[in-house]
Amino acid sequence: MPPHSHKDYQRTVDWLLSQTQHRPKVAIICGSGLGMLADALQCQDSFKYSDIPGFPQSTVQGHVGRLVFGELKGKTCVFMQGRFHMYEGHSLCKVTFPVRVFKLLGVETLIVTNAAGSIAESYHCGDVMIIRDHINFPGLAGINPLNGPNDDKFGPRFPPMSGVYDKDLRKLAFDICKSMGITQFVQEGVYCMVGGPNFESIAEARLLHKLGVDAVGMSTAPEVLVASHCGMRVFGLSLITNKVVKSYEDSETTNHEAVLEVSKMRSEMLQKLISEIIIRMDINNNEA
Numbered sequence: 001m002p003p004h005s006h007k008d009y010q011r012t013v014d015w016l017l018s019q020t021q022h023r024p025k026v027a028i029i030c031g032s033g034l035g036m037l038a039d040a041l042q043c044q045d046s047f048k049y050s051d052i053p054g055f056p057q058s059t060v061q062g063h064v065g066r067l068v069f070g071e072l073k074g075k076t077c078v079f080m081q082g083r084f085h086m087y088e089g090h091s092l093c094k095v096t097f098p099v100r101v102f103k104l105l106g107v108e109t110l111i112v113t114n115a116a117g118s119i120a121e122s123y124h125c126g127d128v129m130i131i132r133d134h135i136n137f138p139g140l141a142g143i144n145p146l147n148g149p150n151d152d153k154f155g156p157r158f159p160p161m162s163g164v165y166d167k168d169l170r171k172l173a174f175d176i177c178k179s180m181g182i183t184q185f186v187q188e189g190v191y192c193m194v195g196g197p198n199f200e201s202i203a204e205a206r207l208l209h210k211l212g213v214d215a216v217g218m219s220t221a222p223e224v225l226v227a228s229h230c231g232m233r234v235f236g237l238s239l240i241t242n243k244v245v246k247s248y249e250d251s252e253t254t255n256h257e258a259v260l261e262v263s264k265m266r267s268e269m270l271q272k273l274i275s276e277i278i279i280r281m282d283i284n285n286n287e288a
């Protein structure tokens with residue numbers, strides 16, 4: 001499928017601007033089972049993805065499929081309750097469509113969240129990992145949302161990917177975790193995107209471990225890539241919902257229901273953490 005044109009994004013933007021008075025500077029993508037992160041928003045305007053021109057549809061349980069605009073102590077935000085995954089059959093251009101819509105809406109900071117399995121031995125179920133960096137397996141294999149003609153209005157043909165996860169926001173998040181008294185649950189590490197929808201084989205899990213991966217999931221890297229390409233500041237959190245099996249002696253298996261169960265368990269803590277980050281981040285001059 002060819003990349004979307006500027007006009008395609010603008011059509012969606014124009015529709016949203018005509019439906020809401022909110023003009024968000026921060027966008028949040030909610031991972032599996034994490035849609036309730038938007039519940040803290042005041043003065044909400046929400047739109048089903050199926051009603052938004054040009055928007056793809058969510059098909060995965062735990063991804064409601066709604067865009068919610070609102071305010072957190074005067075900071076205007078937009079939350080995606082549900083994201084799109086490559087394994088649903090969407091092209092990466094579709095998966096990342098909302099990110100460019102956010103850019104044209106005036107969003108400067110993108111916060112990504114996801115559910116992920118732990119590869120690092122020291123991580124536990126329910127931990128929160130501040131993403132320091134990622135390994136984009138589909139990207140390394142040439143499956144990239146920026147494939148095709150480059151749209152120079154968004155960013156350069158060859159964007160750098162080092163230092164993409166903003167250092168100041170990572171520090172701010174850690175400081176907030178300290179003040180919330182939750183540092184025993186907090187990690188910082190490397191997220192790896194795989195294509196899914198299957199969970200990892202034991203040999204694959206061992207490979208990821210050797211590569212220095214801390215947590216593995218099936219999303220996030222494409223959205224981060226497109227956000228960074230168009231100059232947005234990026235911050236990411238993984239909720240560790242399961243331990244990835246790395247031993248042939250271990251009879252445990254992973255399933256999506258268990259992932260959603262852990263998301264639910266940690267929802268309140270994550271909501272507080274993300275709200276505090278948004279409230280305390282400097283939005284106007286892009287510095288935390």
Ligand SMILES: O=P(O)(O)O[C@@H]1C[C@H](O)[C@@H](CO)O1
Nearest residue numbers: 031032114115218219256259
């Ligand atoms: O959207 P995220 O990355 O949070 O979803 C994860 C990866 C799969 O979509 C699903 C597996 O349980 O959760």
